[in-house]
């Protein structure tokens with residue numbers, strides 16, 4: 001029987017797919033990214049269910065799994081959206097429209113959009129692959145003003161969020177499986193996921209929960225010497241400061257030790273500083289950039305290879321969806337810089353909307369500008385609310401039986417340790433789940449709150465954690481904490497030994 005005949009009478013075998021799980025890129029199958037993993041997928045399914053029935057014990061899903069402020073009703077910064085909307089619709093700037101538009105937009109927003117468009121042309125055009133030179137000059141100016149040491153626009157790349165910058169630099173650094181990259185435990189899984197994709201060797205170093213998640217250089221040295229003894233070519237150290245998921249903020253002294261360590265061990269320092277304005281104890285734990293600390297040290301260290309990352313997704317801005325960020329590549333071999341440029345050019349350019357927001361993040365309204373008061377008031381309102389919510393949720397977690405939680409000195413997360421009854425761990429095992437994952441699934445089913453199990457970030461053997469943002473809107477926060485408290489009591493009673 002011909003194929004057509006077999007199709008006609010419905011007896012044809014299903015056509016074998018060309019691309020299948022068994023023959024696709026195996027490195028992709030090894031990738032894990034818990035921030036949007038099992039819990040987040042189940043939360044979306046429950047959200048769909050809520051839209052159809054009210055059969056669940058809660059009315060909404062609260063996504064505390066991801067640092068996505070505007071998903072949880074945080075308002076965008078007015079000035080930023082004014083300038084962005086004018087850049088998107090330049091006819092608004094035409095003289096014949098000015099008398100109407102100037103009733104809706106402040107003078108400094110109109111002027112900023114005109115200046116940007118002089119350098120951009122159209123937001124619909126490809127830009128320079130490194131990012132628009134004018135914006136890179138503004139980023140360099142921001143870094144120089146922040147640190148007190150010069151930054152070169154040629155060493156700055158605008159990126160599709162910090163994620164794209166991190167993945168680009170790691171792909172340059174990783175030669176083959178023997179390449180080792182030091183990543184913290186716990187870590188933000190962008191790093192472990194990208195190393196899986198590149199088939200590189202993650203070299204974990206433990207953060208000390210008993211010391212506010214501090215980093216001990218002695219532990220770094222042990223990790224490096226063990227890895228190198230096993231034939232791993234350890235080349236780079238990832239530092240997330242302020243920390244995700246742990247919220248720690250490094251002291252200047254600790255940073256100097258880390259810089260000396262990298263310099264003597266011939267290790268490239270990758271400084272993920274996307275939370276540099278999410279600083280909740282600025283007196284006790286201020287933010288210092290690694291670039292500033294490096295340049296403040298003896299000039300012998302100034303040749304250390306350092307790549308620093310920043311993003312528009314965090315801080316008080318939270319423009320995650322616009323995908324904007326940058327990295328500054330310091331003291332990188334010029335021939336390697338050419339390779340970085342080549343790879344950037346393969347993707348043509350980062351999106352221009354994200355670039356505009358990077359410009360606004362780095363050069364916001366200044367004292368005396370028409371929009372300064374409103375801008376400052378919006379930033380302060382968001383900042384003080386984040387700080388209050390951080391402390392409220394920390395206190396809530398520390399009030400729970402068997403739970404301890406370090407304060408968040410920075411970032412947007414808390415990472416409490418949960419001590420679970422043996423029966424709960426046994427039940428988790430029976431369900432084929434890690435104990436913290438099982439606890440988080442039970443929390444989601446009972447409250448609609450979606451968090452991420454500590455196993456998605458890595459944790460010290462024998463400990464269990466979960467990560468939650470403190471982003472739910474402040475007017476819902478007391479209910480949010482009460483729901484978590486009630487769930488925890490029920491869970492602990494259910495599994496009490």
Ligand SMILES: Cc1ncc(COP(=O)(O)O)c(CN[C@@H]2CONC2=O)c1O
Pocket residue numbers: 035065066067068160161162163164188190240244272274310311312313320324325
């Ligand atoms: C430490 C760190 N670096 C980089 C990024 C990437 O940011 P971009 O949006 O600029 O690519 C994130 C995002 N934070 C993720 C997303 O939300 N919750 C998280 O843990 C992050 O937490």
